[in-house]
Amino acid sequence: MVDDIGGKLAALRRQAGLSQKELAQRLTALGEPISDKALSKWEKNATQPSARQFLLACRVLGVADISGEFLGTGLSQGLDAVGRRKLAEYADPLRRSGLYEPRAERGRTIKLYTLAASAGPGQFLDDGDYTWIDAHGAPDGADFAVRVAGDSMEPRFRDGQTVYVKASPTVRDGEMGLFSWQGSGYIKQMHDRPDGVYLHSLNPAYGDIPVTDPAQLRVFGRIL
Numbered sequence: 395m396v397d398d399i400g401g402k403l404a405a406l407r408r409q410a411g412l413s414q415k416e417l418a419q420r421l422t423a424l425g426e427p428i429s430d431k432a433l434s435k436w437e438k439n440a441t442q443p444s445a446r447q448f449l450l451a452c453r454v455l456g457v458a459d460i461s462g463e464f465l466g467t468g469l470s471q472g473l474d475a476v477g478r479r480k481l482a483e484y485a486d487p488l489r490r491s492g493l494y495e496p497r498a499e500r501g502r503t504i505k506l507y508t509l510a511a512s513a514g515p516g517q518f519l520d521d522g523d524y525t526w527i528d529a530h531g532a533p534d535g536a537d538f539a540v541r542v543a544g545d546s547m548e549p550r551f552r553d554g555q556t557v558y559v560k561a562s563p564t565v566r567d568g569e570m571g572l573f574s575w576q577g578s579g580y581i582k583q584m585h586d587r588p589d590g591v592y593l594h595s596l597n598p599a600y601g602d603i604p605v606t607d608p609a610q611l612r613v614f615g616r617i618l
């Protein structure tokens with residue numbers, strides 16, 4: 395643990411190649427006006443920075459692991475200056491990738507399946523091929539989304555449109571659903587008629603698809 399916090403700040407400042415005046419200018423630019431004389435008092439342990447001042451100073455000085463630098467118990471424990479720089483370098487690509495952002499900061503997200511669920515000839519919906527998208531504005535109850543391919547469900551659903559799905563193993567007669575039939579994925583309207591089950595297209599240019607064996611029809615969910 396570092397007892398001489400002021401001395402540690404001074405060492406980090408020199409390591410960063412900054413004068414007291416330059417560090418004071420950078421802190422001021424970040425909304426924390428301070429003079430180089432006040433910094434000098436910090437470094438001599440005559441005064442202590444506030445929590446905000448301390449954290450901003452660490453940011454300016456490139457301290458990625460504050461606990462490790464000042465308490466010796468963080469991720470950088472046991473690493474020299476070069477090792478600590480490497481640790482910070484490895485963290486940057488992770489941040490830029492966007493893959494590891496806290497969900498709470500990104501807001502609500504849902505899966506968008508990247509293989510188009512066809513509204514026409516059909517493509518199989520690959521359960522494992524998806525990306526996360528912002529679900530702001532998605533209907534309540536949406537569990538995932540798919541992208542339409544084809545025009546058989548126009549005018550309600552257009553080619554390339556993203557639609558939202560409530561996961562369900564069944565849909566009722568007349569409801570829109572996401573189905574898998576004979577190896578292809580479809581967005582269709584379910585019709586349960588006396589003569590059998592059909593996947594109905596809204597576009598009159600397309601005929602209905604007869605479900606000859608309802609036990610083989612897989613329902614992914616209801617379109618919202």
